[in-house]
Amino acid sequence: MTLHRIRGGPRLSVDNDRCERFGTCEWEAPGLFELGRDGRLRYRRRVSDEDAERAAAAARCCPMQAIVVRGVPG
Amino acid sequence: MSDGDRIVIAGAGVAGLRAAERLRELGFDGELVLIGDEPRRPYHRPSVSKQLITGAARPVDMTLKSYTELDARWRLGTRATHLDTTQHVVHLPGGEELWYDGLVVATGVVPRHLPGSPRHDPRVRVLRTAEDAAAVRRALAASNKAAVVIGGGLIGCEFAASMRQMGRDVTLVGHARAPLYRFGPRIAASVTELHRQHRAGLAMNTAVRHWISTKETFGLHLTNNQLVVASCVVLAIGSVPAVDWLRGSGLTLDDGVLCEPTLFATGAEDVVVAGDVARWPNLRFDDEPRRVEHWLNAVESGRAAAENLLAGRGQARPFTPLPRAWSSLYEVRLQTIGLPALAEDTVRLADGVTGFVRAGELVGACGWDRPKAMLYWTAELDRRLPAPATTPAPARWSGPEARPAVGTAP
Structure with a gap:
């Protein structure tokens, strides 16, 4: 059994001190991230293994490098 | 490429890093060598004109993460000196030769020089690397006079905003009518107003006529007869592709490295190009080759170049991104x-x-x-503007003897 299963799958977090709410993450991973009409960023804290790749894409593309993905399989 | 087991990536910026990451994701299990002229691992270069200048972050805070195990050999502080595409060798300082089966060229750009500017003076800097940011901070610390930035593009505007955020006086000198004028008159008017609100000085429609260097300060005599006094001067007047090392390599150098729509370099079978240095036709727009100097393009082209290198020239897919860029000003x-x-x-x-x-x-x-x-x-x-229809998914690496891909190992 791999570590991420023990922890319950990949997890997302966003560093609020860094995030400037450009919304690039929503373009990369709609459904995982959403920039609300109020300008706030909402995101799923736990994602499925299938969504981990999109979560990593959002983290890679974040202009502020504010997204942390933990427990990615593989 | 179809066989061999060493891929060399020349350039350890974000494009080189993302190419390396994608090669491993796709199961390339050979040797991966990254050559970078800076002394540190890839970091978030957009922070140079922002957090690293203001001191809000240190370079180590800006190190880029990899989302897969890279298992790479890093040759940092090392500048590739020459490429020989017939021998498939990258030359390094001291006569070292590094053979490759596949090469990713991702050496980026170098800041453009302003003729007549005293670049030997430590108070005159470009703004490209973490070392540049540190040098500007040292110059700022040595004097409480204003900073001057020459160039009204994104870097110039970001630097001016960073100075105001630090409470420093700053003047932006530009030859255009307004800062960011290439984004059209609406944006230019908005950014002009924004600089005014934050009390950043603007000297537009002008250029430096004379540099007057004294022990304490610089005086810049502008063509509009204005005299600007500065503690340090940042040159932000664009950049040129870092291709000196590729002269005589057989690649086509013409405002960067000329590429096919797939990012394969013209003139070689096993060389792909990524990031600011790549000049390729984005078939989403037309068949005119262009360079795109945006950070997100470096991420996306690094990954696409890696996919195509593994797929081979015959199976490679055109790289057709919708370019995206951002900046924060104030x-x-x-x-x-x-x-x-x-x-x-x-x-x-x-x-x-x-x-x-x-x-x-x-x-x-x-x-x-x-x-x-x-x-x-x-x-x-x-x-x-749809991307033209394309074809197969990225190929997985099937090494010299079709070894099992490393990504599938337990």
């Missing part, structure tokens, strides 16, 4: 999509969103602090 988020530079005309698409039009067709958009609207317009531009 509290305003500026975003562009598409290729605004192609436009003959601009149009107001929505509140704070300017459209860029070529031959009646939307080719780009720019948002003034409108990230939500820009998501809509990104989707809209993606719909209006």
Whole structure:
């Protein structure tokens, strides 16, 4: 059994001190991230293994490098 | 490429890092060598004109993460000196030769020099690396006089905003009518007003006539007869592709490395190019080769170049991104999509969103602090300018003897 299963799958977090709410993450991973009409960023804290790749894409593309993905399989 | 087990990546910026990451994701299990002229691992270069200048972050805070195990050999502080595509060898200082089966060229750009500027003076700097940011901070600390930035593009504007955030006086000197003028008159007017509100000085429509260097300060005598006194001067007048090491290599050098639509370099079978240095035709727009100096393009082209290198020239897919870029100026988020530079005309698409039009067709958009609207317009531009239909999914690496891919190992 791999570590991420023990922890319950990949997890997302966003560093609020860094995030400037450009919304690039929503373009990369709609459904995982959403920039609300109020300008706030909402995101799923736990994602499925299938969504981990999109979560990593959002983290890679974040202009502020504010997204942390933990427990990615593989 | 179809066999061999060493891929060399020349350039350890974000494009080189993302190429390396994608090679491993796709199961390449051979040797991976990254050559970088800077002494540190890839870091978030956009922070140079912002957090690293203001001191809000240290370079180590800006190190880029990899989302897969790279298992790479790093040759940092090392500049590739020559490429021989017939022998498949990258030359390094001291006569070292590094053979490759596949090469990714990702050496980026170097800041443009301003003729007549005293670059040997430590108070005159370009702004490209973490070392540049540290040097500017040292010059700022040595004097309480104003800073001057020459160049009204994004870096110049970001530097001016960073100075004001630090409480330093700053003057931006530019030859254009207004800062960011290439984004059209609406954006230029907004950014001019924004600098005024934050009391950053603007000296536009002008250039430096004389540099007057004294022990304490610089005096810049401008062509409009204004005299500006500065503690340090930052040159932010664009950049040129870092291709010196490729002269005589057989690659076509013409404002960067000329590439096929797939990012394969013309003139070689096993060389792909990524990031700012690649000049390739983006078939989403037309078949004219262009360079795109945006950070997100470096991420995307690094990955695409890696995919195509593994697929081989015959199976490679055209790289057809919808370019995206961003900047923060003071509290305003500026975003562009598409290729605004192609436009003959601009149009107001929505509140704070300017459209860029070529031959009646939307080719780009720019948002003034409108990230939500820009998501809509990104989707809209993606719909209006579809990528030409393409073909197979990225090939997985099937090494010299079709070894099992490393990504499938337990």
